[in-house]
Amino acid sequence: MADPIEITGLVKTYREPVLDHLDLAVAGGVFALLGPNGAGKTTLVSILTTLVQPDAGSVRIHGVDVLRDPAAARALVSATGQETTLDDLLTGRENLVMLGRLLGLGSRARERAAELLEQVDLVSAADRQVSTYSGGMRRRLDLAASFIAPAPVLFLDEPTTGLDPTSRRRVWNDVRTLAGSGTTVFLTTQTLDEAEALADRIAVLRNGRIVADGTAAELTALVGGQRLDLVDPEGRTVRSIETDGSAASIEHVLATLDPVERDLQVVLHSPTLDDAFIALTHDPEEIAA
Numbered sequence: 096m097a098d099p100i101e102i103t104g105l106v107k108t109y110r111e112p113v114l115d116h117l118d119l120a121v122a123g124g125v126f127a128l129l130g131p132n133g134a135g136k137t138t139l140v141s142i143l144t145t146l147v148q149p150d151a152g153s154v155r156i157h158g159v160d161v162l163r164d165p166a167a168a169r170a171l172v173s174a175t176g177q178e179t180t181l182d183d184l185l186t187g188r189e190n191l192v193m194l195g196r197l198l199g200l201g202s203r204a205r206e207r208a209a210e211l212l213e214q215v216d217l218v219s220a221a222d223r224q225v226s227t228y229s230g231g232m233r234r235r236l237d238l239a240a241s242f243i244a245p246a247p248v249l250f251l252d253e254p255t256t257g258l259d260p261t262s263r264r265r266v267w268n269d270v271r272t273l274a275g276s277g278t279t280v281f282l283t284t285q286t287l288d289e290a291e292a293l294a295d296r297i298a299v300l301r302n303g304r305i306v307a308d309g310t311a312a313e314l315t316a317l318v319g320g321q322r323l324d325l326v327d328p329e330g331r332t333v334r335s336i337e338t339d340g341s342a343a344s345i346e347h348v349l350a351t352l353d354p355v356e357r358d359l360q361v362v363l364h365s366p367t368l369d370d371a372f373i374a375l376t377h378d379p380e381e382i383a384a
């Protein structure tokens with residue numbers, strides 16, 4: 096069977112190239128596209144949800160060609176970042192009921208709205224006008240709206256950016272619940288902890304291409320073995336030296352230190368996903384600076 100999402104040779108240029116012959120296949124579960132601000136994440140999601148036309152390449156969602164048959168593709172996806180579809184003058188509950196009816200739930204719409212308000216923890220605010228909601232509450236209502244009638248593939252573009260830590264955890268739980276029910280979740284994020292907390296697979300977008308793709312453990316392994324850091328009394332890492340973690344390799348590193356470095360503290364650490372992200376998204380000169 097075809098993968099839920101298959102992207103081949105995707106090109107999109109605005110003033111500069113944003114997506115540069117990007118290839119990616121997403122097999123299901125929760126997939127996180129990780130990249131700094133301006134990397135092209137929203138552009139990619141907009142193409143996948145038929146809102147933007149690429150200059151070249153192909154996209155298939157469950158085998159449906161998104162560019163040739165956008166209507167059929169739209170039936171297979173839902174997306175957030177659609178806060179505009181919320182009506183400020185209606186209550187949270189009224190918004191969800193209305194959307195449920197539009198999505199064909201009929202008499203089930205009220206019941207579904209109540210379930211979702213509970214799930215995103217908006218029960219106490221359910222009957223207030225959306226115009227009185229905080230940013231985090233709007234985001235959670237928006238998320239609930241995308242959960243009403245889950246399509247096979249859900250796109251979440253930076254679902255927790257700007258949320259406080261508690262709301263963020265709630266959104267994470269909602270995403271896990273949805274993924275557990277069989278929906279493929281494609282989320283974008285700028286933060287590693289979110290990718291690590293949620294995703295079965297993480298891909299890093301840089302310079303218009305996928306520069307790394309794998310589980311958190313696989314990405315972490317890309318940056319190599321254990322490191323020996325030399326730390327000054329203020330806690331700054333003066334030098335970080337790669338080792339294979341063996342006693343012989345550490346002994347060799349220590350034997351070759353400058354005399355002045357012998358007064359520094361020695362700290363051994365395994366690479367973290369943080370190290371991998373920095374290595375994958377920055378030029379070596381930037382890291383040294």
Ligand SMILES: Nc1ncnc2c1ncn2[C@@H]1O[C@H](COP(=O)(O)OP(=O)(O)O)[C@@H](O)[C@H]1O
Binds near residue numbers: 132138
């Ligand atoms: N409609 C547009 N017109 C011109 N440039 C755009 C447009 N949309 C995005 N861009 C540019 O494309 C690049 C990627 O943007 P975006 O996809 O929003 O990145 P991200 O979501 O990763 O922050 C940025 O340099 C941005 O300025």
Ligand SMILES: [Mg+2]
Binds near residue numbers: 136
């Ligand atoms: Mg964006």
